Amino acid sequence: MFVEVNDVKKSFQMSRQKETLQVLDGISFSADQGEVVSIIGPSGCGKTTLVRILAGIEKQDSGSIKIENHEVTGPGSNRGMVFQTFNLFPWMTIEQNVGIGILDLPEEERKKRVETYLAMVNLQGFEKYHPHQLSGGMQQRVGVARAMALEPKVLLVDEALANVDAQTAEQLMDQLLQVFAKTKKTVIYVTHNMDEAIYMSNRIVVLSKRPSKVIQVLDDELPTPRWEKDTRAMPEYGQLRTTLRKSLGLAR
Numbered sequence: 086m087f088v089e090v091n092d093v094k095k096s097f098q099m100s101r102q103k104e105t106l107q108v109l110d111g112i113s114f115s116a117d118q119g120e121v122v123s124i125i126g127p128s129g130c131g132k133t134t135l136v137r138i139l140a141g142i143e144k145q146d147s148g149s150i151k152i153e154n155h156e157v158t159g160p161g162s163n164r165g166m167v168f169q170t171f172n173l174f175p176w177m178t179i180e181q182n183v184g185i186g187i188l189d190l191p192e193e194e195r196k197k198r199v200e201t202y203l204a205m206v207n208l209q210g211f212e213k214y215h216p217h218q219l220s221g222g223m224q225q226r227v228g229v230a231r232a233m234a235l236e237p238k239v240l241l242v243d244e245a246l247a248n249v250d251a252q253t254a255e256q257l258m259d260q261l262l263q264v265f266a267k268t269k270k271t272v273i274y275v276t277h278n279m280d281e282a283i284y285m286s287n288r289i290v291v292l293s294k295r296p297s298k299v300i301q302v303l304d305d306e307l308p309t310p311r312w313e314k315d316t317r318a319m320p321e322y323g324q325l326r327t328t329l330r331k332s333l334g335l336a337r
C-alpha cells in the first residue's frame with residue numbers, strides 16, 4: 086500500500102486541567118497509489134488532527150503512518166497540503182504564492198512549475214495579481230496550485246471547498262478531479278460533505294464522533310471520469326449516498 090495509517094491514537098491535554106481529550110482512538114486505513122480516499126466524519130471528530138499528523142506537523146501518541154514504506158516522522162516534500170482557509174500571503178502576487186514552497190529550486194524550474202500548475206487550475210493570466218483581487222474559488226485554486234507545485238507524492242486536502250459557494254464548489258470538484266487524474270496523484274481528501282465524498286473518491290473512510298474510530302470503509306465504484314457523465318443522477322450514486330447516511334447514523 087502506498088499510504089498506510091495503522092492504529093493511530095491521539096489525545097490532547099486540556100489547558101489548565103489534568104484531563105486529556107481523546108480525539109483519535111485507533112485509526113487505520115490505507116490508500117493505493119493514484120487513489121482518492123475521503124475521510125468523512127462529524128465536526129470535531131479529529132479529521133484535521135489526522136491530516137496534520139499525516140502532514141507531520143502534529144505527532145500521534147501511538148500507531149504509525151507510512152508512505153511508500155517509509156515512516157512519517159515530520160514534515161516532508163512528499164506531502165502537499167490544501168487547507169480550508171486559503172492561507173495565501175496577501176502581500177505576495179499569485180505566482181509568488183504558488184512558488185513559496187519551492188524556493189530551493191533553480192529559478193527556471195520554479196517558474197516552469199508555477200506556470201504549469203497555475204494553468205492546470207485555469208488561472209493563467211493572474212500571475213501578477215494579489216490574493217484580494219481574486220474570488221474565493223480562485224484563491225482556493227491558488228492554494229491547490231501551491232500544493233501541486235511541490236509535486237508531492239501525496240496530496241492532503243482538508244475541507245478545501247468549505248469556504249466557497251455550492252456552485253463554485255461543484256466546478257472546483259471537477260477541476261480537482263481533472264488535476265488528480267492528470268497527475269495520477271494519491272489524495273487523502275477530508276470533507277464533512279457526503280456528496281463531495283461520493284463524487285471525489287475511490288474509497289470513503291467513515292469516522293465516528295470523538296474519540297473517533299473507523300466505522301466503515303466504503304468502496305466508491307461510480308464510473309469515471311465523473312465530470313463527463315451525469316454522475317449525481319446515477320442510481321448507484323443514490324445507493325451509495327443511502328449507505329453513507331446510514332453509516333454516519335443519519336438514516337436507518
Ligand SMILES: Nc1ncnc2c1ncn2[C@@H]1O[C@H](COP(=O)(O)OP(=O)(O)OP(=O)(O)O)[C@@H](O)[C@H]1O
Nearest residue numbers: 097098106108127128129130131132133134135277
Ligand atoms: N492543538 C490542540 N490542542 C487541544 N485540542 C485540540 C487541538 N487541536 C484539536 N483539538 C481538539 O481536537 C478535537 C478534534 O479537532 P479537529 O480540528 O481535528 O476536528 P475536525 O474533525 O477537523 O472538525 P471540523 O469538522 O469541525 O473541522 C476538537 O475537540 C479540538 O478541540
Ligand SMILES: [Mg+2]
Nearest residue numbers: 132133134244
Ligand atoms: Mg477540520
